[in-house]
Amino acid sequence: MHEWALAEAIIRCVEDATGGKGGVEEVYIVVGELQSIDLEVLRWALGELSRGTRLEQATFKFEVERAEFACRNCGKRWSLSDASLGEEEREAVHFVPELVHSFVKCPACGSPDFEVVKGRGVWVKYIRLREG
Amino acid sequence: MHEWALAEAIIRCVEDATGGKGGVEEVYIVVGELQSIDLEVLRWALGELSRGTRLEQATFKFEVERAEFACRNCGKRWSLSDASLGEEEREAVHFVPELVHSFVKCPACGSPDFEVVKGRGVWVKYIRLREG
């Protein structure tokens, strides 16, 4: 589970963004469907890594953003459920979402030259600080 | 004056976008400052090239968008007036605006790795068709 590494990134990011400004109440995290993150593992890792930091009391909220693709060649738009990835392929995309271009092709024209419009990876949308 | 070539592109673009749908009343064109287009020449070329087309009666409106840069290295934002281009350099950028990366550097950190946030090139913002 490299979710641990992503959790570390989120914790550092929140620490960087909030400076020395006291406790963190809520962290809102957008998780792209493409990366197929295990949310339970991510939540657990965030809990472990928060201990003794200003995030100790924080609530972590997750929003999973559906992946959406748009073909640069023919304009077709589609979603991940239309694509079928093998297990190894899913694992590769789990680590580096851009590798979707190695495994998925436009269902209309067969091109791998498409844009990942939504649902790529992990993003911190907002942070709420504790009052007072 | 390669403005003629740009005028041809604008005319074809308007023709493509409006299909066989009758006369064109107004074409609103945004011209990036970076490309230092000669607006009089462009207007003249558009007039010449419109003859006998559905754009024959069209008014061409121009808006010059000031160029704005943002450094990817240090975050600094600046405008073209802060940059000084030699005559040959200006001519090169006139043809291919991206060549600004060969000649201009961030005034704060010296990096050529900046984004052209605004004011790059020629853009058709909207087209108004003749009534009826």
Place this chain on the structure above:
Amino acid sequence: MDPRLSVIGERLEEVARIIVVCSGKGGVGKSLIASLTSLLSSRSGLRVGLLDLDFHGPSCHIILGARKASPLEDRGLVPPTVAGVRLMSLAFLAGDKPIPLRGADVTNALLELLAITRWGRLDLLIVDSPPGMGEEILDVARILRRAEALLVTTPSPLSLSTVSRLVQLLKSLRTPIVGVLENMRREEEGEVAREARRWGVRYLGWLPYDPEIEAAIGDPARLLSTQLARRLGEALREAGILR
């Protein structure tokens, strides 16, 4: 709306055939072969253009000895004619300065060049491409739909591995592949012909490592008189690119 996209087709209206020399791998001889192909085409009476799309490492102007040439501004940009070849290169505009473009800038520069360059009537437009499988390859396939790929590889497994990826990519982009040239062969035997069969790509033959090439760079007449040029001419006739 981007007006450039609408005019590119018209700019290439009188161009009969477009061939992109590509490999994915660097240093295999793409630029040398693209330039020599242009010279050979011109000598055999074809009207030929050469577009250098290796924006970060333009080479064709050096190979053809045209460092000092520049395009003419006349209702667009008219490429200078060098040894019978109409050559367009960003190097004419940037000189010896670096051209550090990110991918989106590469796309823009490519669109701009295609929108303003007046090639006129051509029997053949040769496009020299950079290594990699980024914007230059994807955009050429997307924008110049008629383009055919001429692949170049050396016998090294490092080159074959990358060309094999490019073949798969070109197939999914539906870009026709004229064939693959094996360049700088030094050994008796190589894997390239066998690999080409595996890829389903026509093997166009091999070109020797020619120790006289380096000294001929910048001198079109001398380039045309090398053994390499002779061998390349044979392969191109065999491939139906030259008559």
Place this chain on the structure above:
Amino acid sequence: MDPRLSVIGERLEEVARIIVVCSGKGGVGKSLIASLTSLLSSRSGLRVGLLDLDFHGPSCHIILGARKASPLEDRGLVPPTVAGVRLMSLAFLAGDKPIPLRGADVTNALLELLAITRWGRLDLLIVDSPPGMGEEILDVARILRRAEALLVTTPSPLSLSTVSRLVQLLKSLRTPIVGVLENMRREEEGEVAREARRWGVRYLGWLPYDPEIEAAIGDPARLLSTQLARRLGEALREAGILR
């Protein structure tokens, strides 16, 4: 906010030195020299990592004979150790498939790799770079601010012209340049030492064209026993990269 940017510094905290092998030009031997430098470093007792940033044409896994290796998922990705070298490459994840990334995707893939790879304690991280002056060079300079550049060129004017552009670019990016290696020299004399002086870059010496290299690719022990490895070792000691 992009969380990856915040953790990259920490991932490289225990890495003492970062050297990017680059050129701008393709096929000059960047990957071979990056791989050999890693092998030589490991043999001389250094803890060394090798990051292959040529996403479109990954080669280091082939040179080191690690086509079958793969990273371990343990609180991130732990690079496999190949002949003493901790190697990370997208090829471990994409196999032999093409990796057709546009520039913005290259930046994303680079950030992702840097955010999740656990190098551990390293004396030296060697970064192999693709040709060109796009995302890979600009982002490495932007994100890995400590990185130093080791330049590679051949004696060809085609290579020198591009490396000269890269030198100007690296200077404006304030990336320190360790020096320039002349690779695949065949003639008695070359322009490279003189060019290096003109650029204000240290000339680190020349490496011969070694006809035994191709057969040694994929076999670290054999690579280390080539004349090229011996010569490279000397140059790297001279340059202060190896002791």
